[in-house]
Amino acid sequence: MHYDRLHIQELQHAIATSEDQQAYAELFARFAPQLIRFTKAIVQQQEVAEEIVSDVFIRIWEKRKSLDHVQHLKMYLYVSARNFSLNYLRSKNRQFSLQVEQLDLDMASFYADPHEEAVGSELRHELLNAVQQLPDRCKMIFKLVKEDGLKQKEVAELLHLSPKTVENQLAIALKKLAEAVQAAALFRVKK
Amino acid sequence: MPERIWYLLSLKLSGEATKAELDEFYALLEANPEWETAIQQITRYWLQSPMPTQQAQSGQDLWNKHQQRMQAAGIEWADPELVTTAELEEISLERSTPRIWLWRSLSVAAIFLFALAGWWIFRPASETKREIAAINQNQVSTRPASKTKLTLPDGSKVWLNASSKLTYGNGFGEKHREIWLEGEGYFDVAKNKQIPFVIHTSRMDVRVTGTVFNVRAYAQEPTSETALIEGSVEVTLSNDKSKKFYLKPKQKLVVDEHGLVNGAKEMPSLRVTPAAFTASLQALAKPLEDNQVVETAWVYNMLSFSDESFRQVANKFEKWYAVEIRFEDPELEELRFTGSFRDETLSEALKAMQLTTPGTPFGFVVRERQVTIQKAR
Numbered sequence: 407m408h409y410d411r412l413h414i415q416e417l418q419h420a421i422a423t424s425e426d427q428q429a430y431a432e433l434f435a436r437f438a439p440q441l442i443r444f445t446k447a448i449v450q451q452q453e454v455a456e457e458i459v460s461d462v463f464i465r466i467w468e469k470r471k472s473l474d475h476v477q478h479l480k481m482y483l484y485v486s487a488r489n490f491s492l493n494y495l496r497s498k499n500r501q502f503s504l505q506v507e508q509l510d511l512d513m514a515s516f517y518a519d520p521h522e523e524a525v526g527s528e529l530r531h532e533l534l535n536a537v538q539q540l541p542d543r544c545k546m547i548f549k550l551v552k553e554d555g556l557k558q559k560e561v562a563e564l565l566h567l568s569p570k571t572v573e574n575q576l577a578i579a580l581k582k583l584a585e586a587v588q589a590a591a592l593f594r595v596k597k
Numbered sequence: 598m599p600e601r602i603w604y605l606l607s608l609k610l611s612g613e614a615t616k617a618e619l620d621e622f623y624a625l626l627e628a629n630p631e632w633e634t635a636i637q638q639i640t641r642y643w644l645q646s647p648m649p650t651q652q653a654q655s656g657q658d659l660w661n662k663h664q665q666r667m668q669a670a671g672i673e674w675a676d677p678e679l680v681t682t683a684e685l686e687e688i689s690l691e692r693s694t695p696r697i698w699l700w701r702s703l704s705v706a707a708i709f710l711f712a713l714a715g716w717w718i719f720r721p722a723s724e725t726k727r728e729i730a731a732i733n734q735n736q737v738s739t740r741p742a743s744k745t746k747l748t749l750p751d752g753s754k755v756w757l758n759a760s761s762k763l764t765y766g767n768g769f770g771e772k773h774r775e776i777w778l779e780g781e782g783y784f785d786v787a788k789n790k791q792i793p794f795v796i797h798t799s800r801m802d803v804r805v806t807g808t809v810f811n812v813r814a815y816a817q818e819p820t821s822e823t824a825l826i827e828g829s830v831e832v833t834l835s836n837d838k839s840k841k842f843y844l845k846p847k848q849k850l851v852v853d854e855h856g857l858v859n860g861a862k863e864m865p866s867l868r869v870t871p872a873a874f875t876a877s878l879q880a881l882a883k884p885l886e887d888n889q890v891v892e893t894a895w896v897y898n899m900l901s902f903s904d905e906s907f908r909q910v911a912n913k914f915e916k917w918y919a920v921e922i923r924f925e926d927p928e929l930e931e932l933r934f935t936g937s938f939r940d941e942t943l944s945e946a947l948k949a950m951q952l953t954t955p956g957t958p959f960g961f962v963v964r965e966r967q968v969t970i971q972k973a974r
Contacts, residue, residue, distance in 0.1 A: 413735060434663060435656045442659070456659065460666040467672060529638050537642075551611045552643055558611055577603035580610075580639060584603070587635035 414479055421466070422473035430470075434463055437480070440554050441487045447546060448491040458494060462486045484556070484564050529587050536586035540579055547572055548579040599625060606636060610643045623965035630944075637942050644743045735769070738762040739780070741919035749776075752787035753794065759916040760815065781813040800852040802833045818912055824849025900946075901937035907959075907970070910934050910950075914968075918943040922968045929959050929970055943968070 417433045420426035438459055446455035462483060466473065476482045540548060543565075550561045562572040605622040608614035614622065626633065737757060739745050745757045751770030757763055761780020769776070774794040786794045786805050796803045798814050800821045808830060814821040823832050823844065832842040832850050842850055900917050902910050908930035911922040920943060924930050932954065938946045947961050947968075962969045 431660065434660060438659050438663070439656065456662060457666070460663045463663060464667055464670050464672065467667070529634070530642070533638055533642055551607070557613060558607070573604060573607070576607040576611075577600065580606050581600070581603040583639050583642075584632060584635040587638045588632065591634050 418473055418476065418479050421470050425470060430467060433466070433479075437483055438463065441483055444484065444550070444554065445487045445491050448488070449494060454494065455491075458490045459487060461490055481556075481560055481563070484554075484560075488564055529590050532586050532590035533583055536583045540582065544575045544579050547575045551576060602626070602629070602632075606639070610640065620965070627963075627965060633942050633944065735767070736762065736764045741916055751789065751792075751794075754785040756783040758782065758813075759919075778812055778814060780815055784808075784810045784812065786810070800834065801850070804831045804833070815912070815916075821852045822849050823852075899937050903935045904933055905935075906930060907932040907934060911970070914943065914946070920963075920966045920968050922970065925969060925971045929972065932958070 414433075414436070417426075417429040417436075420429035421433065441459045441462065442452075442455045445458050446452055449455055449458065465486065466483075473479075537545070537548070547561055547565070547567075550556050550564070551558060556564065558572050558576065559569055561567070562569045565572075602622065602625045605614065605618055605625065608618055609622055626636065737745060737747055739757050739759055739761050741760050743759055746754065747757065747763075748754050749765070749769065751774055753774075755763060758781035761778070761782060763780075763782060764777040765775065766773070770792075772792075774789065774792045775797065776795070777797045779798070784794075784796070786808050794805050796812060798812070798821060799816070800814075801823065803810075803812070803823055810823075810830065812823065823830070830844050832844065834842075834852065844850060900913055902913060908924070911924070911930075914920065915922055934950055934953075936950070936953070938949075941949070944963060951957050951959065951961075956973075958973050960971050960973050962971065
């Protein structure tokens, strides 16, 4: 998350100019888990998601010499994963021409928050509940910004939504969460 | 509550807010203080990284599978044993996970913690060290009110507290294990007798071969500390390399830039005064619970202090709540407090401190991110 953008660019540069395998492995370690999570939300199968993300990274290695021309590597990885996922779904089901904004999302499995035992505070418990209850698309936008560290405009681009829609969905998500915590806090005071 | 605050909050959380938008956000928040608790809970939740789910595989496992697929695609790979590094995850802000993890590590390694400040600004670094720092450096830094957990290339783990910076050169883990810290960190150092792990700070260097420890060293704070919980560690003062200190468990080393040490009389064993720094050894603040000590409480998302001046407590609050605290009356800075907070808001914490001080000698005003502590009227 706070990994310096600079550092990602350094990895990119090392892969492009000196075929640095260690840098490539670091790039994979840094992004593969979250790309698999994102991909799985689309294709809904763990194995398939892993293969797709592998393919994305194989493409990176094959095109390493031109990697320095990629402006924003992180976004490039996400867009590639999205495109590969859509291609996969289209190849499975030819009569549909699926667009990313029409997809069913499997948000439950990979964007789940940790199951917390009695350790979290009451307010936190309410907060996590409220996150679970967000509608799928709203939750995906929320999680892509929160957990994948994408900018709001990047999420819009990735999901083929207008920037305004992403803004609104995020604001709605935060408002719902705040209201849930607020309600729990008031309840706690009354008790 | 105007709807716009949620939009502004989203910009703030995703790091996209401009200064004007932040100002607007704080003004709205100030006008609607009843939402402070909710917004703080959301902010904490936001800063927490996702946990791996049960199905999630380890990075190494994914990497191995990926290599097989690469080979199947006909790609020559020079080093099939190459190990992935630089896995980075943010610290869980809840206490459970780091605690479980920590106590497991206790059995295999010693724990020690220490604090240090401002090497980047003050340290008269040797040329070679400066080179390592300047060329190919990797840097991880944290913002106010956020924490990060990271794994270094040698497998050592670090929790980095708020407003801190960690820097290391390429070749870390293979050719050297030297690291520069500004701020506070809690380290679990992987065992490696051949390559010692050295932490450089403005006032001291700490050398270990395999142990766990925490470091507090903010440039703007007058003292730096190294406190050891278990195991052993060697500390060298930056301004006098001949002075070495070997800490025993439950001791901490406090280094002061001016030779002034708070509470010197409490120090049981050792006090020296080299040219510019004073170093002293003292016992760790007494345990809170479960062998926790005040010095490491932040790892469990607890803000703790033990018989510390209001100014020292305020320094911790500034990082914890991302605020600036100003005292109208310097006398108030000398009030002493012992306590710990976890989920409390800043206002709740200050109110609790008011309540526990006889005569309630201070009041406070929170204005945006500026807090003023005043004499009670």
